[in-house]
Amino acid sequence: MKLSITLIFGALALAQDWTSYGNNALGWRYSELDQINTENVARLTPQWMYQTNVPGKNETTPLVFDGMMYVTGPSNNAWALDAMTGRPIWSYKKALPANVNLCCGQVNRGFAVRGNTLFKVDLQGTLVALDAKSGTVLWESTLEDYKKGYSATSAPLVVKNLVITGMAGAEYGTRGFIDAYDSDTGKRAWRLSTVAEEGWPGDSWKRGGGSTWITGTYDPALNLIYWGTGNPGPDMDGEGRRGDNLYTCSLLAIDADTGKIKWHFQFTPHDLHDWDAIGDPVLTDLVIGGRTVKAVIQANRNGFFYALDRTNGKVLVSKAYTRITWADGIDADGRPIVIAGQEPTEEGKRTCPGMGGGHNWQATAYSPQTGLYYFTSTERCMLFYKTKQEFVEGQWYQASTIGRDEPGNGRIEAIDPKTGKLEWFFETVTSPTGGMLATAGGLVFAGDAEGYLIALDGRTGKVLWRFQTGGTIIAPPISYALNGRQYIAVAAGQTMMTFSLPRF
Amino acid sequence: MRVTMIALLAAACCHAQDAAEKGRWTFRIFCAPCHGIHADGGRGPDLTLGTYSAGDQDADIFRVISRGVAGTEMAAYSGRMSDDEIRGLVAYIRSVSHASDKSAIRGDAGAGEAIFWTKGGCGQCHRVGTRGSSLGPDLTRVGRQRSLAYLTASLLTPDADVTPGYATVTVVTRDGKKIVGVERNFDNFSAQLVDLSGKYYSFEREDVQSMKREPRSLMPSTYGQLLSESERNDLLAYLSSLRGGR
Numbered sequence: 001m002k003l004s005i006t007l008i009f010g011a012l013a014l015a016q017d018w019t020s021y022g023n024n025a026l027g028w029r030y031s032e033l034d035q036i037n038t039e040n041v042a043r044l045t046p047q048w049m050y051q052t053n054v055p056g057k058n059e060t061t062p063l064v065f066d067g068m069m070y071v072t073g074p075s076n077n078a079w080a081l082d083a084m085t086g087r088p089i090w091s092y093k094k095a096l097p098a099n100v101n102l103c104c105g106q107v108n109r110g111f112a113v114r115g116n117t118l119f120k121v122d123l124q125g126t127l128v129a130l131d132a133k134s135g136t137v138l139w140e141s142t143l144e145d146y147k148k149g150y151s152a153t154s155a156p157l158v159v160k161n162l163v164i165t166g167m168a169g170a171e172y173g174t175r176g177f178i179d180a181y182d183s184d185t186g187k188r189a190w191r192l193s194t195v196a197e198e199g200w201p202g203d204s205w206k207r208g209g210g211s212t213w214i215t216g217t218y219d220p221a222l223n224l225i226y227w228g229t230g231n232p233g234p235d236m237d238g239e240g241r242r243g244d245n246l247y248t249c250s251l252l253a254i255d256a257d258t259g260k261i262k263w264h265f266q267f268t269p270h271d272l273h274d275w276d277a278i279g280d281p282v283l284t285d286l287v288i289g290g291r292t293v294k295a296v297i298q299a300n301r302n303g304f305f306y307a308l309d310r311t312n313g314k315v316l317v318s319k320a321y322t323r324i325t326w327a328d329g330i331d332a333d334g335r336p337i338v339i340a341g342q343e344p345t346e347e348g349k350r351t352c353p354g355m356g357g358g359h360n361w362q363a364t365a366y367s368p369q370t371g372l373y374y375f376t377s378t379e380r381c382m383l384f385y386k387t388k389q390e391f392v393e394g395q396w397y398q399a400s401t402i403g404r405d406e407p408g409n410g411r412i413e414a415i416d417p418k419t420g421k422l423e424w425f426f427e428t429v430t431s432p433t434g435g436m437l438a439t440a441g442g443l444v445f446a447g448d449a450e451g452y453l454i455a456l457d458g459r460t461g462k463v464l465w466r467f468q469t470g471g472t473i474i475a476p477p478i479s480y481a482l483n484g485r486q487y488i489a490v491a492a493g494q495t496m497m498t499f500s501l502p503r504f
Numbered sequence: 505m506r507v508t509m510i511a512l513l514a515a516a517c518c519h520a521q522d523a524a525e526k527g528r529w530t531f532r533i534f535c536a537p538c539h540g541i542h543a544d545g546g547r548g549p550d551l552t553l554g555t556y557s558a559g560d561q562d563a564d565i566f567r568v569i570s571r572g573v574a575g576t577e578m579a580a581y582s583g584r585m586s587d588d589e590i591r592g593l594v595a596y597i598r599s600v601s602h603a604s605d606k607s608a609i610r611g612d613a614g615a616g617e618a619i620f621w622t623k624g625g626c627g628q629c630h631r632v633g634t635r636g637s638s639l640g641p642d643l644t645r646v647g648r649q650r651s652l653a654y655l656t657a658s659l660l661t662p663d664a665d666v667t668p669g670y671a672t673v674t675v676v677t678r679d680g681k682k683i684v685g686v687e688r689n690f691d692n693f694s695a696q697l698v699d700l701s702g703k704y705y706s707f708e709r710e711d712v713q714s715m716k717r718e719p720r721s722l723m724p725s726t727y728g729q730l731l732s733e734s735e736r737n738d739l740l741a742y743l744s745s746l747r748g749g750r
Contacts, residue, residue, distance in 0.1 A: 348541060385541060387532040396584065401536050407719065428692055429717065450691035466693055 016481040017065040021110055021155040022363075023478070026283040027217035029365040030438045031479035035486035036501060037441030041455045041465045043501055047487065048086030050496040052077065057474050058491040061110040061155060061363065061435075063118075064480035069489065070132065071496050072108040072155075076122045080135060081496065083482050090135035094122045100146045101394060102153075103171040109215070110155035112163060114183045119163045121152035127165050127181060139186035143167055149174045149394045155215045159225060159256045162189055166212030170230045170276075173397040176210035178227050178252075180259055190259030194229045196246045204241045207391055209233030210248040214278040214361050219294070219310065224262055225254040226283065226296055226310065230276035236344040236386050236400030237272075244269040249277045251298065253313060263313035265334060268302045272343050273326070273384060274355045274398075275301040280364045282373065286418050288316055297417045299364060299375045301357025304330060305420045319420025321413070322358035322377050326351050344384035348403055354382030355402050356431065363435030363476035365444060370458045372414040372423055374444050376432030380408030412436075412446050412454070414461060424461030426454075435476025437488070445488060447473020453490055453499075471495055527596030530589050534581065543600050547665065548577065550651040554601040557648050557747070565594045575748060576649050609652065609741045611734065616742025619735055626739075629700075629723065632746060639686055639698055640723060641667045647746040655743050659736060660728050662721035672720050673697040675705070676713040690717045 015032040022029050036044060052058075056074030063070045069083040076094035081087065096106065100123050112119045117138060118130045124146040129138040143165065144150035149172025156165040162180040170176060176194035181187065195208035209232045216227030232241055232248040249268040252261050267277045279298045286295045286307060296310040303324040307317035315334035327336040342351050356378055364375040383403030391397055410432045413425040434447030444458045449472055455465040471493015478489050489498045531543060538548030549557070558568045569590050572580035581590065620626045627636035630643045646655070657664050671687045673695050683705055685697035695715045696706045700722065709715060724730075731739065 385532060385536065388529045389533060390526070390529075392586075396533070398533065401533050401541075403537070403541070429690060448692055450689075452692055454692070468693075 018478045018480050019063055019065055019113055021061050021112065021157065021215040022217060022280060022282075025157075025159075025218040025220065027280045027366075028282065028284070028368070028438070029280075029363055029436060029476060030367055030440075032440045033479050033481050033486045034440040034442075035481070036439065036443065036479075036488065038443060038457050038464060040501060041441070041443055044455065044465050044467070044488065044499045045502045046467070047498045047500045050079070050081050050086040050088065052079065052494050052496065054494060057105045057107050058494065059107045059109045059153075059474050060491050061476055062478055062489055062491070062496065063111050063113055064478070064489070065113065066132070067482060068132070069480075069496070070111045070113070070118055071491070072110050072120055073491075074108065075106040076108070078108075078111070078120060078130075078135075079496075080132070083480065083487070086496070086498065092130060092135050094126075094128070096122075097124055097146065100124050100151060101149055101169070101172050101396070102151055103168070107153050109153060112156040112158045114158045114161075114163070117183065119156045119158070119183070121154065121156065121165055123151050123153065125150045125152045125167065127152070127156065127163065127179075127186070129163075129183070129186060141181055141186040141188065143179055144174075144177075147394050148172075149397075154213050157215050157218065157225070158183065159218050162256070164216065164225060164227075166214070166216070166227065168211050168213040170209030170211035170233050171235065171396060171398050172394060173207035173233055173391050174211065175206055175208055176212050176229060176248075178212050178216075178254065178259070192252070192254060192259045192261065194247050194250075194252070195232075199243050199246055201240065201242055207233055207397065208241065208245060208248065209235075211276075212278065213276075214280065217281050217283050217296075218256065219283055222294070222311065223256050224310070225256050226281040227252050227254060228276070228278040228281055228298070230278050231271050231274045234389060234391075234397050234399035235272070235274045236384055236398065237388065238270055238343070242270070245271070249275060249302075251277055251281055251296065251308065251313070253310065265308055265313040265315070267300045267304070267306065268336065271302075272386075273302075273351060275357050276361075277301065278361055279359060279375075282364060282366050283310060284366055284368075284417065286316070288418055295417070297366070297373055299359040299373075299377065301353075301360055302326075302336070303353045303358040304336075305415060305417075306330075306334075307417050307420070308334075317418070317420050321415065321420070321422065322379055323352045323381070324358075325381070344386040344400060346386060348383040348385045350381055350383050352381035353378065354380040354408065355384070356380070362432065362474075365436035365438035366417070367438035367444070367458055369440055369442065370414075370438075371416065371418075372458065373417045374412070374414050374436045374438055374458070376410060376412050376428075376434065376436065376446065378408050378410040378431040380410075380431060412444075412456065412461070414444070414458070426456060426461050426463065434473040437477040437479060439479055445477040445490075447475070447477065447490055447492060449473075451492060453477065453488075453492065467499070469493065469495070469497060523592050523595040524599040525596075527589075527592030527594070527599075530585065530593055531596050534585070535593070538577065543597065545651040545653050547650070547654070550653050551597050552600050552602060553651075562594050562598070565597060566590055569593055573648070575645055609744055611737030611739065611741035613738070613741040613745040615735075616738035616740065619731065619739045620742055623735070624727070624731065624739055637702065639700070639702065641670055643743065643746055645746060645748040647744045648748065652740060652744055655740055659740065660725075662723035662725055663719075666719050666721050670721065671717050672722050673715065673717050675707050675715045677707075678711070678713055680713070684722070686722055687717060690715075
């Protein structure tokens with residue numbers, strides 16, 4: 001993790017860069033910059049646009065340091081752009097084999113950096129190190145064979161001298177893992193398998209899913225990495241995998257040096273609805289009952305918000321944030337009080353939330369200024385059908401389908417993580433697609449499915465500014481400062497674009 | 505010899521059944537979202553009727569699954585499943601097909617065409633080829649795209665399944681005027697719509713009292729009364745005949 005340079009510029013204390021997926025290791029997606037604030041955001045103006053000309057979903061969190069912006073794009077592309085002008089300095093492209101199986105598009109969510117070395121995954125399940133100055137490949141390591149259904153899409157996480165990465169592919173009969181590689185050599189330091197061999201019938205653990213496709217967070221004081229795991233496989237037919245299916249749909253606290261699990265918390269035991277627990281695990285200290293608790297918070301895909309004690313995994317707060325028909329709440333041990341008869345069936349069972357969950361992977365934000373946790377949520381139910389499916393190595397293995405139902409809508413919302421109480425929401429006409437950014441200017445930013453980048457008052461949710469970018473926004477916005485000017489940057493459609501206050 | 509023959513027949517029987525059952529699993533995963541969980545149609549055609557627009561031979565069905573059908577929502581699946589899986593799907597589709605009354609097009613397409621453009625008033629909102637209006641969905645290829653059962657349901661209860669992008673948008677302006685039309689765009693900050701007279705409107709949310717989108721159709725739900733059964737059959741025969749020619 002690169003240290004942010006703090007300098008005094010007039011009245012502004014600027015932490016200028018954006019140097020990791022969540023901007024700090026705690027996963028806050030919070031910028032200390034306040035030049036753009038609630039008073040002047042209405043004057044926010046486009047500065048530059050970079051057309052990538054690469055089709056596909058753009059889910060990247062760009063990194064900014066040393067005057068450069070490092071952007072990953074779909075289909076194994078990446079660019080270094082001048083952060084002031086958007087002009088391209090170098091580009092990277094890795095050929096994609098024809099038969100890489102991907103559930104959800106040829107996406108990538110960003111770089112990690114240590115010193116002058118950038119790290120990214122490619123879709124065929126490789127981790128590559130690039131020289132930030134030139135884009136030269138320094139080393140490349142293979143996580144696992146893509147022909148067996150393994151792939152990689154998420155931004156790595158740098159912890160000390162290690163590059164930590166997850167994998168994707170739980171819909172292809174894979175067995176999930178989290179890997180750590182030496183940042184200088186690319187040699188694997190440890191692997192943590194997210195599917196335990198015990199507790200699964202027969203050899204079902206070998207294709208038990210539990211993929212790890214969103215970047216985790218790190219608490220340096222506890223030396224623990226927090227990483228969420230995805231659904232068990234096959235998704236909606238649990239007959240062959242009776243039991244809780246550990247450690248799928250769980251949050252893992254992992255010793256950063258050894259890769260051993262310190263504790264685990266399973267949000268959805270024996271999941272049958274594809275409710276991955278991969279949402280950003282955000283680390284913050286909360287005052288609950290007069291006591292300050294080191295917490296990890298997450299809006300889980302199963303429809304509940306959770307705050308856990310991040311030293312031991314005990315549940316502190318749980319509260320539904322969207323319509324839920326599958327559970328009556330969460331018990332004192334953190335286990336859902338499951339309502340009977342909500343399993344997918346031969347003829348279809350309607351359950352809320354739907355397969356995408358209440359909140360999926362979209363980046364969340366936490367502001368220490370407001371103490372609020374910001375995320376997008378979906379209000380939707382779906383028909384879930386179970387079916388049988390033979391396992392064929394490397395092939396689609398979901399054993400299920402979903403039926404059409406009413407179209408969903410959703411919210412950009414702020415909740416108090418101490419209680420799970422909803423503080424404000426902005427209703428959206430379709431299911432939200434984009435992630436969040438919070439800033440010291442009292443603002444939160446979010447993009448929507450129809451292409452608007454929106455600035456809201458972080459305390460009230462009032463819309464203070466918007467801009468139609470012309471492309472669906474899936475990526476979370478970020479903020480950085482250069483030459484005394486604060487920028488907001490976001491990937492929209494096939495374009496990377498930035499905004500700032502008018503120069504003139 | 506006889507014993508061998510029976511054994512062979514038995515094997516053939518059970519092999520086909522097995523293929524059809526595996527085909528059913530595959531069907532539920534990949535095909536059911538459009539063709540229905542029992543293959544009896546939805547937004548995609550009913551496959552239980554024993555007649556298929558792209559040809560009735562096994563090879564035709566195989567080709568359609570493998571390569572898709574241009575100009576329709578039917579995608580190509582050759583990259584996503586093996587030939588054996590596609591053959592399983594063909595076996596399953598064959599196993600559920602049964603000619604029934606609902607497959608029979610009982611009307612006269614020529615008479616239906618006349619109803620479409622005159623008494624039915626369908627052309628006031630729908631287009632066929634270069635003729636008609638673009639307020640509602642283009643019907644130029646609808647006979648390929650939708651089953652007879654789906655068309656029948658759409659004619660009698662238009663709200664049953666509104667084509668995406670054709671919802672009803674209602675805007676109430678600051679001075680209390682209500683404007684109702686077909687969605688052209690609806691997002692978090694604006695609405696664009698066309699009213700029944702064909703007039704186009706664009707509003708930003710801040711400038712109006714309210715705007716909402718509802719999953720209902722502006723098409724009249726009165727065709728059950730407006731047209732006799734034989735007229736409806738003629739109209740449905742015409743719609744089923746629309747395959748993309750002009």
